[in-house]
Amino acid sequence: MRKTVYYIQGDGIGPEVWNAARPVLEKALEQAYKGKHELEWIELLAGEKAYAETGDYLPQSTLDSLDKASLAIKGPLATPVSGGFRSLNVTLRQTLDLYACIRPVRYFQGIESPLKRPDLVDMVVFRENTEDVYAGIEWAANTSEARRLISFLRDELKVSVSESAAIGLKPVTEKGCKRLVRKAVQYAVDQGRPSVTLVHKGNIMKFTEGAFRTWGYELARDEFSGLTITEDEAGSGKKGLVINDRIADAMFQEVLMRPEQYSVIATTNLNGDYLSDALAAQVGGLGLAPGVNMSDSLAFFEPTHGTAPTIAGKDMANPGSLILSGAMLLEHAGWGKAAGLIYEAVEKVIKSKKVTVDLATQIKGSTRVGCREFGELVGMSL
Numbered sequence: 001m002r003k004t005v006y007y008i009q010g011d012g013i014g015p016e017v018w019n020a021a022r023p024v025l026e027k028a029l030e031q032a033y034k035g036k037h038e039l040e041w042i043e044l045l046a047g048e049k050a051y052a053e054t055g056d057y058l059p060q061s062t063l064d065s066l067d068k069a070s071l072a073i074k075g076p077l078a079t080p081v082s083g084g085f086r087s088l089n090v091t092l093r094q095t096l097d098l099y100a101c102i103r104p105v106r107y108f109q110g111i112e113s114p115l116k117r118p119d120l121v122d123m124v125v126f127r128e129n130t131e132d133v134y135a136g137i138e139w140a141a142n143t144s145e146a147r148r149l150i151s152f153l154r155d156e157l158k159v160s161v162s163e164s165a166a167i168g169l170k171p172v173t174e175k176g177c178k179r180l181v182r183k184a185v186q187y188a189v190d191q192g193r194p195s196v197t198l199v200h201k202g203n204i205m206k207f208t209e210g211a212f213r214t215w216g217y218e219l220a221r222d223e224f225s226g227l228t229i230t231e232d233e234a235g236s237g238k239k240g241l242v243i244n245d246r247i248a249d250a251m252f253q254e255v256l257m258r259p260e261q262y263s264v265i266a267t268t269n270l271n272g273d274y275l276s277d278a279l280a281a282q283v284g285g286l287g288l289a290p291g292v293n294m295s296d297s298l299a300f301f302e303p304t305h306g307t308a309p310t311i312a313g314k315d316m317a318n319p320g321s322l323i324l325s326g327a328m329l330l331e332h333a334g335w336g337k338a339a340g341l342i343y344e345a346v347e348k349v350i351k352s353k354k355v356t357v358d359l360a361t362q363i364k365g366s367t368r369v370g371c372r373e374f375g376e377l378v379g380m381s382l
Helices: 014-033 048-054 060-067 088-095 144-155 174-191 209-223 231-235 248-257 269-282 320-332 336-351 371-380
Strands: 002-008 038-043 071-074 100-106 122-128 195-200 228-230 241-247 264-267 290-294 299-303
Touching (some): 002 014, 002 060, 014 038, 014 320, 014 336, 014 371, 122 174, 122 269, 174 195, 174 264, 195 248, 195 269, 209 228, 228 231, 299 320, 320 336, 320 371
Parallel strands (some): 002 038, 002 071, 122 264, 195 264
């Protein structure tokens, strides 16, 4: 069976990690299925390479191809911190309605972590991907647009806002929250996970974050009746998938002190960004943090890290995040055996202590290798 995968190499370290990761995916498929399954790779342009060739950072032809695709993978894409073009990642998510960012976080033996028991970390973060402050609805301070909105808020709604403020909006919809929670709960049911935790800041933002919590519980009750229970019901001995919730700032403490108590996390956009990165830091860092952005039709896999321009072209990057994102792609395609080989191979290499610089600084007695060599070592360990 041949499946088509569209790919974007990405900016900065993107081409390096892509060239290290792709051979691993192809070899894992060959090892697992002896030629019965394979991938057809089709390159799409986005980011700096696209601009150099077409004058457009995100060509319409790329969007048209992705709109019809079911599988895609990309490296990191550059975005200026302020000014310049808007985030290509956010634009892709919103344009293609990639509403669920899914980031599994697990421990690989051999990693030396700041935690005493990093082996207890095994969580999957479901982050809403299209709403919240990431919707990009904002105006710079002292612009006519900001002043008009501030005048409306002050005059019509009697809200005290400084005239010199920058203004941003935080849209949160019932549809957006419920479809994200639906995907998280369905995943937990399918995978036999024990709980789904709704993470929010509803004690302060009652009508946005608080609504996420309310709608999440409603979704679980209405669509998964008989399969899910509340935390109180679990405490009384009732069996089922536990749906609970935690305040976002308290959750950062929980995942440090009691990681074994949490399995699947469903949360809003900004919370999910922070929390998934913090979890990754507990088990080796972003260099080993895979992810996927999903709509109802497209699964678009990507590493969690950025473009790392300071080390681009120096053969220093860790391709592990993209390799593991590729393993997720293989699982999603129904080729779990090949994905399992990759997980085992990555762990073998880490245990051998031959790792890229980001991991070498954490693992005592390790030997530092380059991006290309790390990928080759993983391939040889399949």
